[in-house]
Amino acid sequence: MAETAQEIKARKERERDELYALDISDVEWHSAPGTEEHEERVEIAYLPGGAVAMRSSLDPDTVLRYTEAEWRAFVLGARDGEFDLEPARQDGAPAAE
Template structure:
């Protein structure tokens, strides 16, 4: 899936709840926010930081 810039997305596993982290593509990276508090702080990651995080998730490094 190619994610377009500017639109907020959340995991399909969050169903119809606002209890989730959302992300959006921006030029040169990704922004992340708490969907329960969309007007609070947004955290920005570079493309390389985001790719490293996603690879760690896929590798099971963050399993609870």
């Protein structure tokens, strides 16, 4: 039997609560190759069950956590160009399509 929308929401909330309850004080943070310690960069850490934590090097206390499914969807979307930035016009507004 398929999950109802309410059951899916409850499961997602449970997964999120469990993910944020994890102690990640000893995780190893990774960033893109070639970035320097003093540069702003995105850092990720691999968590149990395929989950991932992500933070900015300039704000290491603010950490976002993603389940394996959420991270996989993000990575696939990024590969497909879903998050590509639109080129800006000279006045800073988005370029017309």
